[in-house]
Amino acid sequence: MKFNELLAKPSGILKNFTKNNKIIFLDPNNPDANTISDKEKIDVILSPSLYWVKKVTLPIKYVRDVKKLLPSLFEEILPDGSYSYSVYKEDDEFFIFAYEDKLILDTFLSAGISSSDVAGVYFAQSELGYIDGAVNINETQSIYVQDDMVVLVPCCWIEETGDLNLEDVILSKHKIALQHYAHIVDNSSLYKIAIVLVFLVVLLLSEITITSNKTADLLEQNDEIFASYKLKPTMMQNKSMLKKYKKIHTKQSKIREHISSILKFRLQGSERLSELDVKNSTLSAKYSGASTATLSRIKNVFKSKKIKHKLYMQDKILHLEVQL
């Protein structure tokens, strides 16, 4: 469908935007009075038995200032329970309400109404002030307007009663929002919990950001070390090179240590060190004219230092071989 066609046919999709919801009157003593089809959005007008109302004149100008005083205005009047409050102003008077969210939600359930299908909830006080005379709302009770107040009265008090007609009702702006778990956790507690949770979220996000930044800094420092020391690209290559150089260092240290031991050794008489040789992984020394006593003295020195060696006499030459 083209856009022009859409505008030309208000009875089509656009009609839904102007459609009024079905209005029902909810009374706990007559929950089966309304038939609601599935997925139909409804507006609910609450029976006076579902709320407490007072008309008060206060030296206060604004509704927002009255809201703070509502619990104290109902103090010592309400039975024990978890109440929510509402207020609106008409002329110079304030209509103040107290209601139990759970009681209203339970009444929804017993009337077969799903909370998700409810578009708005209104008080009979704000919506039915126009009724003339008494109107039956169940088998035993009627509502009646007296001094601008919609009151609940037994049927037997008033003989001439009519039926409630909601077709011509034009809903006011005074709707209320029900708190599903108000009886468990009140609003102020919920706000406190939400503040704590949001604070935790902020704290965690900050911690994550700070930690991530630290990690990024460290990685950058790591790269700088690679660059300044001119390291190979991977740590595996560098470790392999280090291993190679450590091996060289160990071997060179041993060469120097063993040569020092050989040179420090005191020879006697005609004994001479005739050859010193380092090749592959062996250091060897040859002593000419060495006696067996010298052999055992050399042996003891290398043994005491726990150095692996080989010592033998061949053609009157003492051979010493040390593994590097």
Next chain:
Amino acid sequence: MNRVNPLYLALLLIVLILLLVFNLSGVRADLAEAKESIKQTTKVATELSGLKKVYTKKINPSVFNSKSIVKTNTKTGATISAKEMDVRELNSFMGKVINGAYNITTLNIKKISDTKASLYLEIKW
């Protein structure tokens, strides 16, 4: 009545917190890994650079003040030899080589007489 249930919001926040805690533990593990990595890199870099500096050092020309010593450079090092040199000169030369951190791969000193000796030395860098 179309308002979002505050308990759903609380639940959403709790799930978000759990996800963030999980994420934070991952980020902390990354940080620990980065710390360990930098520690290891510093250690390897310092050791490697020190050893490399020592064992890639070329032999100092001042070591060869004896005319009897012949030095031949190769691609990866040098060969130093003397068919016959004075023992005192040899002592002085070897003192410098042994006390300097050169990578000695081959060494042969053979006594010729009480005052003379031959030398063959290979150094790598």
